[in-house]
Amino acid sequence: MMKFFDKSSILKAESFFRRDLVNSISGYKSLNLIGTQDRDGRTNLSPFSQVFHIGATPPLVGVLFRPNTVARHTLENILNTGYFTLNHVTEEFFKQAHQTAARYEESEFEATGIEKVYNEGFFAPFVAKSPVQVGCKLVEYQTLQVNGTVLVIASIELLCVDEKGLRADGSLDLNKLGTVTVSGLDEYHLGKKLARLSYPKPGKELEEI
Amino acid sequence: MMKFFDKSSILKAESFFRRDLVNSISGYKSLNLIGTQDRDGRTNLSPFSQVFHIGATPPLVGVLFRPNTVARHTLENILNTGYFTLNHVTEEFFKQAHQTAARYEESEFEATGIEKVYNEGFFAPFVAKSPVQVGCKLVEYQTLQVNGTVLVIASIELLCVDEKGLRADGSLDLNKLGTVTVSGLDEYHLGKKLARLSYPKPGKELEEI
Numbered sequence: 001m002m003k004f005f006d007k008s009s010i011l012k013a014e015s016f017f018r019r020d021l022v023n024s025i026s027g028y029k030s031l032n033l034i035g036t037q038d039r040d041g042r043t044n045l046s047p048f049s050q051v052f053h054i055g056a057t058p059p060l061v062g063v064l065f066r067p068n069t070v071a072r073h074t075l076e077n078i079l080n081t082g083y084f085t086l087n088h089v090t091e092e093f094f095k096q097a098h099q100t101a102a103r104y105e106e107s108e109f110e111a112t113g114i115e116k117v118y119n120e121g122f123f124a125p126f127v128a129k130s131p132v133q134v135g136c137k138l139v140e141y142q143t144l145q146v147n148g149t150v151l152v153i154a155s156i157e158l159l160c161v162d163e164k165g166l167r168a169d170g171s172l173d174l175n176k177l178g179t180v181t182v183s184g185l186d187e188y189h190l191g192k193k194l195a196r197l198s199y200p201k202p203g204k205e206l207e208e209i
Numbered sequence: 210m211m212k213f214f215d216k217s218s219i220l221k222a223e224s225f226f227r228r229d230l231v232n233s234i235s236g237y238k239s240l241n242l243i244g245t246q247d248r249d250g251r252t253n254l255s256p257f258s259q260v261f262h263i264g265a266t267p268p269l270v271g272v273l274f275r276p277n278t279v280a281r282h283t284l285e286n287i288l289n290t291g292y293f294t295l296n297h298v299t300e301e302f303f304k305q306a307h308q309t310a311a312r313y314e315e316s317e318f319e320a321t322g323i324e325k326v327y328n329e330g331f332f333a334p335f336v337a338k339s340p341v342q343v344g345c346k347l348v349e350y351q352t353l354q355v356n357g358t359v360l361v362i363a364s365i366e367l368l369c370v371d372e373k374g375l376r377a378d379g380s381l382d383l384n385k386l387g388t389v390t391v392s393g394l395d396e397y398h399l400g401k402k403l404a405r406l407s408y409p410k411p412g413k414e415l416e417e418i
Contacts, residue, residue: 002369003371004329005369006329007268007367010368011266011267015266016379017378020376022262022264023262025295026239026260026262027239027240027260027297027341027389028383030235032236052259052273053231053259054358055356056231056232057224057227059216064262086235088236098406098415102411102413103411119213134234145349146348146349146362149263149264153353156216156219157216158213158214158215158216159213159214159219159234170222170226170229171396174233174236174396174398180403183381183400186418191398191399191400191401192400193397194399202311
């Protein structure tokens with residue numbers, strides 16, 4: 001049975017209800033811990049579900065920073081130093097990853113016990129146990145007039161992947177890597193593979209590949 | 210064993226390798242079929258994994274349109290009419306959903322057999338079998354200088370949710386709804402829930418809720 005909400009009933013709902021509902025709408029989301037440090041070497045780690053693909057050539061990612069949230073340290077460090085890392089989360093430490101969203105004064109690496117590592121001289125810290133670790137460099141950013149959300153665009157400078165999940169064609173097997181996905185604000189899942197499908201063409205039957 | 214790629218080795222890789230790798234980097238992504246129609250009533254349906262949360266009050270979503278792709282009909286319809294729908298995909302029709310990405314001349318609804326429905330007088334068509342159907346109205350758009358990607362921001366005007374997946378607090382149970390997630394360009398998964406976690410606070414133990 002479908003339940004309908006028009007815009008006015010969404011706006012009249014309790015704020016927690018609206019927040020939980022609207023945050024669930026897009027479906028399962030990517031989950032990345034973003035690692036940064038400031039110019040004094042103080043590290044920071046925070047979970048983000050608004051990381052997306054901008055392009056492959058050159059390789060670019062985008063991150064959305066919601067206004068007035070605990071993510072401001074992360075954003076400040078990115079704008080001040082130009083560097084950050086993206087790190088997948090696994091079942092082993094997803095609770096610690098969730099905990100990094102708490103308002104800590106000290107580094108979330110220390111506060112939650114998530115081990116950091118520095119790779120290949122890259123400025124910002126990575127998460128040692130992440131099967132996918134991406135070093136990114138700020139290219140540009142803009143503030144969306146509509147509500148102050150900041151869109152950061154960055155180039156991929158370094159990529160560290162657990163070989164067990166890297167296929168010959170370059171794609172990543174997230175099941176093998178144990179990558180976690182998030183729904184809503186606080187619900188974590190593994191993926192349960194249905195199928196990988198061939199390139200779609202009109203009149204051609206799809207195959208599982 | 211971690212494998213390292215610096216930017217130059219990513220750029221030197223075969224283009225298909227780079228494309229598959231970079232598209233996998235962010236992790237599991239939301240999957241939505243976007244439904245539109247033009248002013249002559251010709252409908253269009255296309256899969257997107259770049260749909261994200263902009264805000265809850267007012268309720269806003271963002272969609273990224275990569276330049277020069279089959280998504281141009283979708284984008285044209287949105288810019289010309291101002292309306293589109295987001296529709297979750299389930300195991301029942303994920304192959305048809307994948308197939309909507311093929312270069313059809315006719316409506317993908319007809320070409321793939323995905324049934325459309327119109328809700329509450331909303332202009333654009335929804336996917337009848339989607340457990341989550343969202344009617345959106347264009348608020349603003351901007352083209353990213355870096356590579357011509359278009360960012361569309363829209364308000365949520367209508368939301369239709371299968372009640373079985375709507376919790377009392379407003380969050381959606383995507384496992385119950387059967388929502389599918391995508392990794393890379395072509396790999397589909399269900400979610401396998403680990404846990405829902407309490408609000409994180411410094412010094413406070415997390416609980417499963």
